Ligand code: SF4
């Protein structure tokens with residue numbers, strides 16, 4: 728992590744998304760004002776139309792790089808920032824707009840726009856496909872307590888990484904039974920915890936919005952799920968937040984490195 732100025736300049740920007748992660752930041756209320764006392768707020772479009780700065784210590788980027796303007800803005804932000812944070816699943820993985828990666832997107836777009844001549848319809852990718860990302864605050868939306876901790880860590884020049892435990896670790900603390908054991912597809916075993924298992928606590932399956940743990944055992948989860956559901960249903964669950972590719976790639980990498988170490 729770079730050494731920051733006494734009062735680091737921070738810019739929070741949005742690409743294409745619902746801006747829900749910025750709203751989660753606003754939900755910090757009074758605590759946010761206390762945290763921002765330690766920073767020089769350069770940009771935060773949702774709150775105030777501040778003048779763009781020529782330099783940022785920290786750039787916080789929410790959303791997906793979908794349009795040419797988005798991509799240009801993202802690259803410019805990277806160029807003038809010391810440290811770049813991907814904020815939320817859109818920036819980190821692709822999120823729900825990534826569903827179109829798994830269908831014939833050029834055919835589907837015609838249902839919405841009769842004239843598609845000037846409409847960009849790119850594949851949805853994480854911002855890391857375009858720029859170097861120094862840190863990820865995962866989730867759809869983010870956990871705003873994690874955001875607060877990251878900024879306070881930066882203020883103290885001691886950034887810690889988010890704990891690499893699966894949702895299954897937090898799940899028993901908040902709910903009575905396991906959905907997977909009841910025959911419901913749940914991606915909790917391969918998904919990064921930190922959301923206090925909010926979905927399973929409310930009887931909903933985990934669909935992996937916080938992204939994979941560092942060593943997901945996808946084969947084991949797939950074997951379990953295929954005892955009661957089809958592979959297609961399993962893949963469909965992984966497509967909701969766009970984690971399918973990331974999970975498969977990460978799992979393959981782990982298997983390869985384990986094989987090489989034998
Ligand atoms: S990660 Fe979710 S809440 Fe955050 S901007 Fe994207 S869609 Fe909205």
Ligand code: SF4
Pocket residue numbers: 894895896898899904905906907908913914915916924927933
């Ligand atoms: S419900 Fe899902 S997250 Fe919770 S313990 Fe079962 S598999 Fe894990």
Ligand code: SF4
Pocket residue numbers: 866867894918919922923924925926927932933934935936937938
């Ligand atoms: S339980 Fe899963 S889908 Fe729900 S918020 Fe947590 S990581 Fe995201």
